[in-house]
Amino acid sequence: MRLHRLHITAFGPFGGAQEVDFDDLSATGLFLLHGPTGAGKTSVLDAVCFALYGSVPGARQGGSLRSDHALAATRTEVTLELTVAGRRLELTRQPPWERPKKRGAGTTTEKAQSWLREYDASAGSWKDLSRSHQEIGEEITQLLGMSREQFCQVVLLPQGDFARFLRADAEARGKLLGRLFDTRRFAAVEQRLAELRRAAETQVRAGDAELLADGHRMQQAAGDIVELPLPDLSPGDPGLAESVLEWAAIARSTARERFTVAHCAQAAAESAQAAANHVLEDVREVARLQRRFGEARERAARLEERSGAHREAQARMERARKAEAVAPALGLRDATEAEHRRAAGTEARTRALLSESFADAGATGLAAAARKAAEELGGLESARRAEYRITELTDERQVLDRQERADEDMLHDAGTWLAEWEATRADLQTRIEEAQEAATRAEQLAVQREPAQARLAAARMRDQLAGDTDEAHARVLAARERAGDARAHWLDLKEQRLKGIAAELAAGLVDGEACAVCGATEHPAPARKVDGHVGRQVEETALAAYQRADEQLTEEERRLGVVREALAAATAEAGDLPTGQLAELAEELERRHAEAHSAASGLHAAREALEQAERERERRLAAQQEAARRVASRASLRDALDRERASLEGELTQARGSAGSVAARAAQLERQVALLTEAADAARVAADTAQRLKDADARLADAAFRAGFDTPSAAAAALLDDAAHRDLQHRLDAWQQEEAAVRAVLAEAETTAAAGQPPADLQAAEQAASAAGRRVREAGSARDAARRRCTELDRLTHRAGGSVRRLGPLREEYDRVARLATLAAGTSADNERKMRLESYVLAARLEQVAAAATTRLQRMSSGRYTLVHSDDRAGRGRSGLGLHVVDAWTGRERDTATLSGGETFFASLALALGLADVVTDEAGGVRLDTLFIDEGFGSLDDQTLDEVLDVLDSLRERDRSVGIVSHVADLRRRIHAQLEVVKGRSGSVLRQGGGGG
Incomplete structure (x- = not known):
């Protein structure tokens, strides 16, 4: 790069x-x-x-x-x-x-x-x-x-860091080298091995805990049949699996012996129970037959007592069967009679609603009168329409009257309001002008108010500062007096000390030493201190008191000057007027400003009121014109309605007759038609039902005579309703069934033979059978418990065996991972130097750095110094990151922390250059x-x-x-x-x- x-x-x-x-x-x-x-x-x-x-x-x-x-x-x-x-x-x-x-x-x-x-x-x-x-x-x-940290360490060689590196301990060196060479993967290997060890240990302990839990479950399932206790071991203890399996074998063999004994006891109890049950069945059968015979004798006696009632019931049932032939005629007659009574009542009620002229009229006359009234009703339909139109005309005329009155009221209100419009406008305009003047006045007063408030505040400050000035002047006078007294006192003491200064000098004379004043070495008559002698300390104390008083005087004079300057500034701003007068002027301005502001606040409302009044004037003018137009158009409509009403009134006078209206006349005719029609129908139904009632009476008398009854009423009394008939038949059938059952029981040979034997002792047989059954259940429970114990112990032993087989590979894996983890962490006995894996890798890198740095260090030190890497342990810490320097002049190896300042510089420079070469090679060359x-x-x-x-x-x-x-x-x-x-x-x-x- x-x-x-x-x-x-x-x-x-x-x-x-x-x-x-x-x-x-x-x-x-x-x-x-x-x-x-x-x-x-x-x-x-x-x-x-x-x-x-x-x-x-x-x-x-x-x-x-x-x-x-x-x-x-x-x-x-x-x-x-x-x-x-x-x-x-x-x-x-x-x-x-x-x-x-x-x-x-x-x-x-x-x-x-x-x-x-x-x-x-x-x-x-x-x-x-x-x-x-x-x-x-x-x-x-x-x-x-390279990362940023590596670049800053390799390209921008910071000598201070490497000087600290030379003097640092193994842990600090490890942190720096770890950042430069990125040995996090080796630390991750250590951490991963530790995690695998913890995970394997957790699995082994979990397996041991599960095995031990199965052992406790086997101990709980075995109960007290095994005298030998379960070994007291914890998860992870050696020999846990062997101890649990040995104890399980003893428990299983003991449980099987107990199961065999319980099986034999159950078989004996079941044989005894079978014999007791056979005896109990025989006794129960004899007791049952004896009870059956006694109950049959009691039932036969009760039948004999009720024989008279049975014969009466049979006679009553025979009469009811005969009366059933008359029942249809009786029902027909009752129904016809009821229908006739209803028809006669209806006829009487409808005739009562008619006038007396129809009292004797038959059904035919009533029907004719109804047809005549219906024809008259049909002729009133045209008159009804005319009467309805008159009602509509009346409503329309009333509407026109209301509208006319409303328009007249509107015209009156609009005229009155418009007559006062000019006065209203003038009044609102005056309010607006007054509010505008008040706003202008408020602005002017607001400008005057602030200076007045400032002058008032300055006047109040002036009055306060005037009092402060007097107090400050008094303090200055007092301080000046104290300073003068202190100065006089100091000068007096100084003069007194000068007078007795010889005694002070004499106090320091020593025989044989020269006098500071005359130089003589002999001092025959040194001066002596008299009473009240003033020494150096007393004089200096008085001087200090004078200086403090003088400083206090200076401070008080400074404060007086500050107060006077503030008083002058306040007086210049407030003027010569008294504070009270200025306060009155400020209050008057404030009051006038508040009044003007209050008056000006109504400007907006006055303008809105004027605008609203103008809109109201426009609205009233428009309403006045519209009302006048409606009044003119309403007169012609009123005349047309009056002419139509007059023509309809003549037609209605003839159609109403004596009734108040056509509708009332039509209602009368409709009611009359309905009443006449109903009365005609009721008269026809009443005549028909009377004839059918006579026919029903004749048929009923004939049916009663043929059934053997003297009168129809006797036949009606012999009839039974369905419920009474079912009850009587049920009693007769029950009697017959009971009588047959009793005869059958008394005729049985076994029952008769059992009745001749002594009474059976059922309670004793039941108690013996119950005791035998209890012994069988106890034996069965003991056998089931023994079987469940054997089954549970077999299941738990099989499960424990599976756990032991699974734990074998896990324990081997744990031992292997634990050896690797402790070796990589430096805590294993096999790791003699106690070096962690990451430290081992860093030690190799440090050895390379020391070799590369030595090449330059020997040239810088003229061949004197050599850097070497050391694997020795430092105290109780771990080894691997030691760095020593070999001095060729002495032949001794010493720690790099003992180098001097200059030596440390070129050693750290050589180390930095060597580290740059190694890191460069590590980064890919x-x-x-x-x-x-x-x-x-x-x-x-x-x-x-x-x-x-x-x-x-x-x-x-x-x-x-x-x-x-x-x-x-x-x-x-x-x-x-x-x-x-x-x-x-x-x-x-x-x-x-x-x-x-």
Whole structure:
């Protein structure tokens, strides 16, 4: 992978557009990226990583990529041109951007954008490959063969990370190497083996638990027949299967012996039960025959007692049979008599509704009178239509009268309202003008109200500040007095101390040492302190009190000045008027404004009222004209109706006769026709039923005489209804059946013979049979229980045997997986160094890295140091990731954490370069033509720096270019190709020079 060109816009500290030509910088193989701290050296490397992977290295993720120095309309963008795997590509990345809206105020967020293009040498132009973030990320990762973490560790060699790597423990090294070499598949193997072990262990334990549960079920099924208890074992314990199967064999043999004994006992009980049942049957038969004979004797006695009633019932049945021949004549006579009574009643009722002139008329006369009335009724149909038309004419005339009265009322109301229209309009116009004047007045008062309120507030502040000024002035006077007293007190004490200063000096004199005043070494008469002597501490306390009082005076004077300035400002705004007068003026303005505003609020209502009144005037004028037109057209219609009514009245006078109307006359005739017709029909039916009644009486008398009855009434009394006839016949049949049954029983030979024997003892026989049956049931229950026990034990033993057979392969699989899992996890006794599988793989990679790093480390250290990989355990931890350095000068091997600062730098640099080679080979051999080394050169002396630069310069032998990121001044003299980052107030800029071009 070789970088060609990097273009940066509004990225990191770069506010504008910056471009880096890596082809020019890489011409000499070694170039320097330098600049002051915070200028943005690392941001150039961040831009490379962002262009490739769409994000910056892990430690700098999460922050904003946009430059704070960029213009609002400039979008953040990074473009990188590179060659990888023989393909020249161009990557462009734009992070999300909050830009100003094109129309209106505010901002809008643009989504992130990505472009991938490839240079087509044959066409001499770029062609687009993709604009998808995901597709571009997959393509770059596949081409480079490295993830973002690997790229940042291999191409952007961070020396600080490798210095920590040299001093880290095995666990920290394992995390870093795991990220670089992606050993997650080996960790997944460890995890998968652990999961398989847990799963197999779960299956084995589940099988043991199931087997042990079957053992407990067999123990429950066996009950107390086995004295030996079930072994006290848990799932997973050795020998569980053998113990359960041995106990099951003992339980099965014992249960079969118990079943044989129960079978023999049941057979004996069944034989005894059969004998007892045979005796019971014989006793029951004798008892039954004895009961049968006794019951027959009792039934015969009861028949003898009811013999008289039986003979009476037979005589009653004979009379009823004779009366059945007369029954049809009796029914016919009763039906005819009932029909005649109904017809006579109907005739009497219909004749009562007629007039007396028809009282003696027969059926023929009544029918003739009905025909005559019907003919008169048919002649009234034309008069009915005329009478109905008169009613319609009357209704129409009433409607015209109501409409005429309504129109007259409308004309009157419209005339009255229109007469008052001018006054109404003038009044509404006046209301509108008054409301408009009030609105203008309210606006003027609103303008005056705000200054008046401000002056009132300023006046109230003026009054308050006047009182505060007096109080502040009083505090200043008091503070000034306290400060003067404190100063006088301090000066007095100072003067007193100066007077007694000799005693203070004398207190420090020592014989043989020179005096600080005169220089003498002898002190024959030193001064002594007198009572009330003022010392240095007392004077300093008084001075401090004076200083505090003076500071308090200064503060009070400052406060007085602030209050006076505020008072002057409030007085200037409020003027000279008293606060009360200003309050009255403000209240008067407020009241007048409220009145004007209230009056102005009626402007809209007054305008609406005027518009509504104008619409009402138009409506009333239109209604007035329409009513006048209707009044004119209604007069001709009224005259036509009156003429038609007069012509119809003459025709109706003749048709009504004495009735009030034609309808009333027609109703009278219809009723008369109906009554006469009904009376004629009733008279004919009554005469017919009277004749048929006479015929029925004659036939009834003849039938009764032939049946042997003296009168028809006697025959009617002998008749029986269906229910009485069935009841009497049932009693006669029951008597005969009972008599026959009793004679049959008393004639049986067996029954008669049993009656001659002693009474049978049925209770004793039943008790003996019941006891025998109970013994059989008990024996059967015991046999069934023994059989069920044997069956259940056989079933559970078969099931336990199947469980043991299934557990064999599972236990073998568990042992095999458990050995592999513990070996891979480093907890097995066979794993002497306690190395996990992932650690073992990482140890192999670390050994390769140490070998590749040693080649460069020996050149940097003039052959002194060699990196070696160690499998030794560190304390109680696991082994495999140890890294030691061999010092050729001492011949001793020591830990890399003991290296000095400079030694740590070139050791970590060698480790980083070796790691880059190994990771490159691991990633599929992708050639890395451009590397960056970040900082750390400041810790080297001149000789070591020369050696390190020689090693880096040797990388050019493989056609590589190395960029050093440093601010060491000596490197600027040694490396000619440079990329300088210059920072300023408007953002950083890039300056490129000293390259091949």
